[in-house]
Amino acid sequence: MTRTVPSFELLPGAAESPVLLHVPHSARAVPAEVRAGIVLDDAGLERELDHITDAHTAELAERAAALAGVTPWRFVNRLSRLVVDPERFPDEREEMLAVGMGAVYTRTTHRAELRSATADPGPLLERYFRPYARAMTEAVADRLAATGRAVIVDVHSYPAEPLPYELHAAGPRPPVCLGTDAFHTPGELTEAARKAFAGCGETGLDSPFAGTYVPLEFHGRDARVGALMVEIRRDTYMAEPGGPAGPGLERLATALAALVDAV
Numbered sequence: 001m002t003r004t005v006p007s008f009e010l011l012p013g014a015a016e017s018p019v020l021l022h023v024p025h026s027a028r029a030v031p032a033e034v035r036a037g038i039v040l041d042d043a044g045l046e047r048e049l050d051h052i053t054d055a056h057t058a059e060l061a062e063r064a065a066a067l068a069g070v071t072p073w074r075f076v077n078r079l080s081r082l083v084v085d086p087e088r089f090p091d092e093r094e095e096m097l098a099v100g101m102g103a104v105y106t107r108t109t110h111r112a113e114l115r116s117a118t119a120d121p122g123p124l125l126e127r128y129f130r131p132y133a134r135a136m137t138e139a140v141a142d143r144l145a146a147t148g149r150a151v152i153v154d155v156h157s158y159p160a161e162p163l164p165y166e167l168h169a170a171g172p173r174p175p176v177c178l179g180t181d182a183f184h185t186p187g188e189l190t191e192a193a194r195k196a197f198a199g200c201g202e203t204g205l206d207s208p209f210a211g212t213y214v215p216l217e218f219h220g221r222d223a224r225v226g227a228l229m230v231e232i233r234r235d236t237y238m239a240e241p242g243g244p245a246g247p248g249l250e251r252l253a254t255a256l257a258a259l260v261d262a263v
Contacts, residue, residue, distance in 0.1 A: 050242025
């Protein structure tokens with residue numbers, strides 16, 4: 001893998017759309033210079049990518065955008081979250097540091113070594129994390145300027161069975177988990193999502209994963225930015241781990257499109 005692989009991509013939607021579908025964890029690409037710092041052998045890395053990647057979520061967002069009455073914007077990470085995880089806090093605020101999964105992971109989903117714990121995360125944060133954060137901030141600001149509001153829909157997936165790294169694995173694992181934020185997720189956004197995904201099975205709130213992504217410039221400060229995380233249980237649309245998508249993907253794309261049109 002070479003540096004020519006873009007770190008992320010903003011795919012334009014309709015000028016009048018406030019919706020930004022954010023897809024941070026769908027890719028498997030790891031640039032060669034990043035791969036050099038990962039201690040897993042090639043087979044081990046492929047297994048880890050099977051477990052850690054939110055497979056097919058970029059395709060899900062793409063299909064939903066095509067189905068929506070008003071095309072949403074899409075911000076898609078083109079590199080694996082093993083490079084950097086753009087949704088983590090880059091400092092001690094991040095609770096996942098407890099399992100070696102801050103913005104730069106040092107442990108795997110099964111708590112094995114991924115990188116040396118003494119490795120300096122600084123170069124990866126500068127090369128990948130901060131440009132991503134700036135671009136996402138600009139994308140949200142652009143929607144605010146164009147429409148007066150922005151709605152971030154964070155598109156994720158999660159395994160049917162808990163993985164050892166999960167900090168909150170004891171709760172329900174519904175087909176669709178909606179992650180919310182007390183400041184940025186108004187009740188009408190949550191209700192719109194419940195209605196949109198009603199045909200996809202039970203919808204739960206904040207279990208096994210809670211919260212949603214908002215760029216730090218707006219987080220807790222600008223109520224014009226709405227946000228919701230949509231976590232799809234993987235067995236509803238694909239073969240786990242890391243296998244092909246099944247017919248459930250189209251049903252989920254239709255539901256996601258309905259949510260886009262509702263907000």
